[in-house]
Amino acid sequence: xxxxxxxxxxxxxSFRDALGEGVESTSTFQGQASVLVSxxxxxxxxxxxxxxxxxxxxxxxSAIDWVGEEAxxxxxxxxxxxxxxxxxxxxxxxETGAGEDTYRPPSGALLxxxxxxxxxxxxxxxxxxxxxxxxxxxISTLVGVYEGANWHEREMMEMFGIVVEGHPDPRKIxxxxxxxxxxxxxxxxxxxxxxxxxxxxVDVEDMPDDAPVLDDEGNVVEVAVAEGxxxxxxxxxxx
Amino acid sequence: MAxxxxxxxxxxxxxxxxxxxxxxxxxxxxxxxxxxxxxxxxSTHGVFRLVARVDGExxxxxxxxxxxxxxxxxxxxxxxxxxxxxxxxxxxxxxxGYANEIPFILAAERLMGIEAPPRAVYIRTILTEMARIATxxxxxxxxxxxxxxxxxxxxxxxxxxxxxxxIESVTGGRFHPNFNRVGGLKxxxxxxxxxxxxxxxxxxxxxxxxxxxxxxxxDIFRERTRGVGVIPIxxxxxxxVTGANIRASxxxxxxxxxxxxxxxxxLDFDVVTDTGGDCYSRAWCRLEEVRQSVxxxxxxxxxxxxxxxxxxVPRIIxxxxxxxxxxxxxxxxxxxYYLVSRGGRIPYRLKIRTPSFSNVSILPWLLEGAYMADxxxxxxxxxxILGDVDR
Numbered sequence: 001x002x003x004x005x006x007x008x009x010x011x012x013x014s015f016r017d018a019l020g021e022g023v024e025s026t027s028t029f030q031g032q033a034s035v036l037v038s039x040x041x042x043x044x045x046x047x048x049x050x051x052x053x054x055x056x057x058x059x060x061x062s063a064i065d066w067v068g069e070e071a072x073x074x075x076x077x078x079x080x081x082x083x084x085x086x087x088x089x090x091x092x093x094x095e096t097g098a099g100e101d102t103y104r105p106p107s108g109a110l111l112x113x114x115x116x117x118x119x120x121x122x123x124x125x126x127x128x129x130x131x132x133x134x135x136x137x138x139i140s141t142l143v144g145v146y147e148g149a150n151w152h153e154r155e156m157m158e159m160f161g162i163v164v165e166g167h168p169d170p171r172k173i174x175x176x177x178x179x180x181x182x183x184x185x186x187x188x189x190x191x192x193x194x195x196x197x198x199x200x201x202v203d204v205e206d207m208p209d210d211a212p213v214l215d216d217e218g219n220v221v222e223v224a225v226a227e228g229x230x231x232x233x234x235x236x237x238x239x
Numbered sequence: 240m241a242x243x244x245x246x247x248x249x250x251x252x253x254x255x256x257x258x259x260x261x262x263x264x265x266x267x268x269x270x271x272x273x274x275x276x277x278x279x280x281x282s283t284h285g286v287f288r289l290v291a292r293v294d295g296e297x298x299x300x301x302x303x304x305x306x307x308x309x310x311x312x313x314x315x316x317x318x319x320x321x322x323x324x325x326x327x328x329x330x331x332x333x334x335x336g337y338a339n340e341i342p343f344i345l346a347a348e349r350l351m352g353i354e355a356p357p358r359a360v361y362i363r364t365i366l367t368e369m370a371r372i373a374t375x376x377x378x379x380x381x382x383x384x385x386x387x388x389x390x391x392x393x394x395x396x397x398x399x400x401x402x403x404x405x406i407e408s409v410t411g412g413r414f415h416p417n418f419n420r421v422g423g424l425k426x427x428x429x430x431x432x433x434x435x436x437x438x439x440x441x442x443x444x445x446x447x448x449x450x451x452x453x454x455x456x457x458d459i460f461r462e463r464t465r466g467v468g469v470i471p472i473x474x475x476x477x478x479x480v481t482g483a484n485i486r487a488s489x490x491x492x493x494x495x496x497x498x499x500x501x502x503x504x505x506l507d508f509d510v511v512t513d514t515g516g517d518c519y520s521r522a523w524c525r526l527e528e529v530r531q532s533v534x535x536x537x538x539x540x541x542x543x544x545x546x547x548x549x550x551x552v553p554r555i556i557x558x559x560x561x562x563x564x565x566x567x568x569x570x571x572x573x574x575x576y577y578l579v580s581r582g583g584r585i586p587y588r589l590k591i592r593t594p595s596f597s598n599v600s601i602l603p604w605l606l607e608g609a610y611m612a613d614x615x616x617x618x619x620x621x622x623x624i625l626g627d628v629d630r
Contacts, residue, residue, distance in 0.1 A: 032564060057492070064590075103562065120490060127564060146477050146479075148478035148480075148597055148601075150600060159313075176306075188314075190314060
């Protein structure tokens with residue numbers, strides 16, 4: 001790591017200073033700076049990263065389709081604890097630093113655009129995000145800031161149905177012109193799974209301790225326990 | 240005063256008439272023509288189409304048409320368990336399947352808080368570099384053919400086969416190893432692997448010297464590639480161009496050094512850069528990187544730790560909720576996975592950032608104003624794999 005590299009906390013602080021109200025929340029989960037900005041500040045955030053933080057390399061921009069809370073994957077007490085902290089400190093909890101490296105996914109149903117840029121000289125990077133409503137998802141184009149966003153945004157438009165305003169070439173890139181629907185939305189069911197539900201699903205619960213998980217055709221769905229690990233302990237260790 | 244014979248007069252008249260013809264021809268505007276290059280052109284390494292608007296020999300505008308190989312991996316990964324996803328990501332860049340697995344496995348391990356044992360990390364490093372050598376050998380052979388040199392490919396592919404045999408002896412597959420597991424590897428190295436690696440690496444260095452003479456030292460090759468298809472650093476970076484393509488322009492980025500992963504921080508190697516930014520520099524950088532890969536493999540073989548190849552992992556691979564972008568220096572450039580997990584056995588979203596997609600996106604700019612004859616040199620020197628462009 002270059003000594004010039006900014007720490008993730010410095011990067012998120014710099015965005016708060018530069019954009020002010022435009023920053024909705026920040027995170028340093030897994031040592032990676034991540035800044036959630038309002039859609040109006042999308043261009044300003046990338047411009048700030050390029051001009052003031054030296055992030056000259058454009059990695060990608062894409063989107064995530066959040067469908068809202070799912071009961072079986074609810075982290076439970078962690079989520080409740082962080083919600084409590086939010087209410088107590090009215091959105092200022094990020095400044096403590098300790099709360100920044102915990103992961104908090106958005107709770108509602110929304111489309112989230114994600115872009116990643118890095119600095120080639122200082123070797124730091126930042127993930128920029130913006131939440132868009134599913135009813136009318138639209139965002140300004142990044143082509144004016146990073147030329148390479150052109151094709152990534154074309155892919156994002158056809159895969160998620162996000163309208164990229166001001167895009168110089170808003171044609172489809174992978175799909176044919178006649179194609180209907182937006183394949184990467186969670187509501188777009190994979191054809192193969194429509195015909196036959198995922199065979200692995202039946203094995204999610206109540207697995208015998210020492211038998212490999214098989215699907216309907218007898219293929220191993222899960223990797224057998226590795227050499228040297230304790231097969232009697234289903235949870236294993238993390239060391 | 241010299242007398243002019245009738246035959247000389249008629250010769251002068253003929254020349255004048257001929258010059259007049261040329262003059263007329265030059266004044267006639269050549270009609271603009273739309274030319275399809277591909278989708279089955281050999282230099283595109285897959286099915287890729289360029290719609291070029293040409294004026295005579297010059298290209299005025301070019302529109303790449305993608306999607307012939309689009310297999311929807313990002314969607315497929317959302318309905319598969321983590322161990323199943325590795326088989327898919329093998330097939331993104333099919334020449335270096337092993338190198339594709341690494342960033343995905345690292346992303347999953349990072350969110351789970353698992354680290355592979357040192358021996359597994361070293362073996363991963365060796366196999367990744369072997370995949371890089373195999374990929375670049377294919378490039379050096381194929382690029383020669385695209386420029387018109389038939390001989391180099393036989394030398395390159397002969398010794399590339401030895402590297403593929405080594406990969407096969409460890410993993411069981413030449414191109415699609417599916418050898419990584421979350422937390423380690425499927426198997427240890429087979430007996431005799433290190434000795435065979437030593438002799439294969441010697442052979443690779445010899446063929447590097449041969450290729451340097453045959454291709455890079457060739458006058459015709461130099462004429463065809465010097466100063467052709469120059470990528471300026473700023474434009475390349477803004478377009479997301481990575482790998483040898485941007486290092487050939489003088490940009491010293493190499494994720495192996497900038498954001499260390501695997502065993503790279505403990506091994507000696509140089510980041511190869513050049514200043515030309517043209518087709519020649521890109522070919523030269525790849526040749527030098529093969530030599531650096533040999534250096535890394537030798538170093539890793541010499542200091543290969545003993546011990547287990549698998550750390551303790553849960554029976555069922557479940558990744559706790561989180562998001563991480565894990566990137567690695569693939570043979571073609573920055574290969575990265577943005578992994579979003581909501582817990583459970585399947586990724587919630589896996590954004591696959593492939594190097595070729597961004598590398599190719601500079602083509603419309605790069606080919607504008609180029610001569611038709613240079614198109615193949617430029618396409619070949621960018622070195623993209625269509626599976627990597629279309630995913």
